[in-house]
Amino acid sequence: MKTLTLALPSKGRIKEDTAAIFARAGLTILAIGNDRSYRGRIDGMDGVEIAYLSASEIARELASGAVDFGVTGEDLVREGMAGVDEKVEFCARLGFGQADVVVAVPEIWLDVETMADLGDVAADFRARHGRRLAIATKYWRLTQQFFSRQHGIQLYRIVESLGATEGAPAAGQADIIVDITSTGSTLKANHLKILSDGVILKSQACLVRARKAEHDADPRVEQIVRAVRSVTGGTDD
Amino acid sequence: MPLIDMPEFAGDLLEEFETRRTVRVNTPVIQPAEPFLDMAGEDLRRRIFLTESETGASLCLRPEFTIPVCLRHIETATGTPKRYSYLGEVFRQRREGSHEFYQAGIEDLGETDVASADARAIADAAGILSRLLPGRALTLTLGDQAVFEAVVKALGLPLGWQKRLIQAFGDMAHLEALLERLARPQPVAGLNSEIADLVTSGSEDELVARIDRTMQETGYSTNASRSPTEIARRLKEKLTLAETKLDGSALLLLREFLTLRLPLSEASAALAGFADAAGLKLGSAIAQFDARLAALSNIGVDLSSMTYRAAFGRPLDYYTGLVFEVTEAEASAVLAGGGRFDRLLTLLGATDHIPAVGFSLWLDRIEMARASR
Numbered sequence: 001m002k003t004l005t006l007a008l009p010s011k012g013r014i015k016e017d018t019a020a021i022f023a024r025a026g027l028t029i030l031a032i033g034n035d036r037s038y039r040g041r042i043d044g045m046d047g048v049e050i051a052y053l054s055a056s057e058i059a060r061e062l063a064s065g066a067v068d069f070g071v072t073g074e075d076l077v078r079e080g081m082a083g084v085d086e087k088v089e090f091c092a093r094l095g096f097g098q099a100d101v102v103v104a105v106p107e108i109w110l111d112v113e114t115m116a117d118l119g120d121v122a123a124d125f126r127a128r129h130g131r132r133l134a135i136a137t138k139y140w141r142l143t144q145q146f147f148s149r150q151h152g153i154q155l156y157r158i159v160e161s162l163g164a165t166e167g168a169p170a171a172g173q174a175d176i177i178v179d180i181t182s183t184g185s186t187l188k189a190n191h192l193k194i195l196s197d198g199v200i201l202k203s204q205a206c207l208v209r210a211r212k213a214e215h216d217a218d219p220r221v222e223q224i225v226r227a228v229r230s231v232t233g234g235t236d237d
Numbered sequence: 238m239p240l241i242d243m244p245e246f247a248g249d250l251l252e253e254f255e256t257r258r259t260v261r262v263n264t265p266v267i268q269p270a271e272p273f274l275d276m277a278g279e280d281l282r283r284r285i286f287l288t289e290s291e292t293g294a295s296l297c298l299r300p301e302f303t304i305p306v307c308l309r310h311i312e313t314a315t316g317t318p319k320r321y322s323y324l325g326e327v328f329r330q331r332r333e334g335s336h337e338f339y340q341a342g343i344e345d346l347g348e349t350d351v352a353s354a355d356a357r358a359i360a361d362a363a364g365i366l367s368r369l370l371p372g373r374a375l376t377l378t379l380g381d382q383a384v385f386e387a388v389v390k391a392l393g394l395p396l397g398w399q400k401r402l403i404q405a406f407g408d409m410a411h412l413e414a415l416l417e418r419l420a421r422p423q424p425v426a427g428l429n430s431e432i433a434d435l436v437t438s439g440s441e442d443e444l445v446a447r448i449d450r451t452m453q454e455t456g457y458s459t460n461a462s463r464s465p466t467e468i469a470r471r472l473k474e475k476l477t478l479a480e481t482k483l484d485g486s487a488l489l490l491l492r493e494f495l496t497l498r499l500p501l502s503e504a505s506a507a508l509a510g511f512a513d514a515a516g517l518k519l520g521s522a523i524a525q526f527d528a529r530l531a532a533l534s535n536i537g538v539d540l541s542s543m544t545y546r547a548a549f550g551r552p553l554d555y556y557t558g559l560v561f562e563v564t565e566a567e568a569s570a571v572l573a574g575g576g577r578f579d580r581l582l583t584l585l586g587a588t589d590h591i592p593a594v595g596f597s598l599w600l601d602r603i604e605m606a607r608a609s610r
Contacts, residue, residue, distance in 0.1 A: 172460025
């Protein structure tokens with residue numbers, strides 16, 4: 001049988017939390033070679049390989065089908081590919097790495113509390129300021145889906161921001177942001193507020209499977225999913 | 238241009254363009270991406286092929302011709318009126334069909350006789366298609382944003398609500414959501430009492446000063462895009478708009494208008510009848526609608542074969558009046574799409590107001606239609 005590859009986060013809290021969940025699920029991960037190796041295997045399960053990758057690489061490898069399973073944030077998976085539900089299955093939500101992808105505007109925009117308010121402001125923006133409303137984000141796909149398709153807002157521009165996005169409005173790089181937040185404290189420190197209907201996605205770490213035909217006949221796939229679900233109590237919702 | 242993979246009817250098209258007195262222009266395949274994203278919105282981003290120059294400038298493969306043709310017109314500054322035609326490849330990420338395909342079309346820039354220019358664009362598109370697809374039943378559907386704007390205005394809604402509805406025209410789901418809000422106004426939430434008092438007590442200066450102070454304290458002033466005055470005024474407007482309620486009969490009228498769909502030959506009478514029954518004065522929008530119909534009849538277009546659909550529009554802010562598209566009867570693939578975009582050239586940087594109307598032909602779909610006979 002073909003080797004199954006599980007891509008797991010290579011560092012940080014999310015790596016430890018993943019290892020803990022897998023251990024509780026009876027899938028003990030053993031390092032191949034030494035402790036700092038980026039390859040591993042599951043104790044007692046043949047033909048299953050662990051690849052340690054960065055969280056965003058895991059999303060990409062799932063999109064291309066280069067790995068069979070991955071543990072990474074739902075935000076990265078949904079941002080990383082079009083037609084996500086056709087390409088992957090969210091098998092289990094793991095209960096850590098919680099963070100929301102949100103629309104946040106300057107606190108002082110007293111007139112903007114909802115997406116509808118933002119729609120009004122965006123519609124007038126060009127006439128008032130000679131340019132479109134600018135949104136700083138690294139989530140251009142999620143932003144575009146949320147603004148254009150869910151809220152009928154077409155007239156805005158995305159300014160790609162790869163870090164310190166919360167600072168963009170004060171620095172004049174953008175007017176508002178779409179970013180990830182867990183406690184909201186960084187937003188608050190930068191005098192930004194989340195719109196009342198501005199939560200695009202409630203993300204957390206997930207066990208994600210790349211949809212492949214050969215998985216149907218592979219008992220190990222079912223075994224891994226069932227083991228992880230048994231300790232998370234979660235299914236795909 | 239590689240002639241070898243052009244549609245076999247390209248020669249016919251070029252002949253048509255010449256007979257219809259247009260100047261054929263070409264534009265580079267590699268275009269700056271900004272104007273497309275600026276005009277059509279970020280929704281376009283996932284549908285175009287983006288790349289970057291060595292210096293970091295955002296470039297894309299030409300996704301359509303209207304913007305490049307207009308930009309070229311502005312750059313060459315050769316004056317109006319001008320009738321341009323084009324035939325070339327465009328590039329789009331599509332779920333179905335090839336990512337590169339041919340489009341052709343006509344852009345009529347600067348003709349001040351709007352009714353005649355509209356009529357000519359429709360007649361050109363219909364005429365060319367009937368030559369390329371002889372004997373086939375084609376359906377032309379026509380809409381007019383100006384008529385919708387007149388209806389909304391005549392209902393006596395505040396300007397802010399008019400803008401919202403007009404902005405959503407062509408996006409039925411969004412429009413429905415707005416009508417729902419007009420039927421059941423919701424109070425404004427999330428305002429602290431100090432600000433609410435300032436707004437209701439009516440002192441704009443105090444409110445502006447209060448906003449300005451907070452902006453200074455939080456270090457937001459230096460690069461703020463929206464000024465304290467803009468925020469204060471919109472806050473006031475928002476509170477007024479939130480109380481706007483459209484009574485049941487007015488909502489019914491608006492919904493009834495949006496369901497209008499009938500042969501173009503009957504549209505004039507139907508709109509007049511609608512305005513009468515509703516007690517609405519639609520004034521110049523109807524006059525222009527009628528003038529366009531008269532111009533169409535003058536050049537021998539059969540109005541009974543075309544359809545007017547009141548809700549047909551495109552939710553982009555540069556479209557102004559006429560929109561139309563042609564499909565094969567019973568099929569959904571748009572073979573030709575066009576409309577009036579009087580705002581586009583100034584948005585792209587033209588110093589003068591240049592009225593504009595045009596259409597493009599989807600040559601890959603026309604080719605398929607020809608093959609399916």
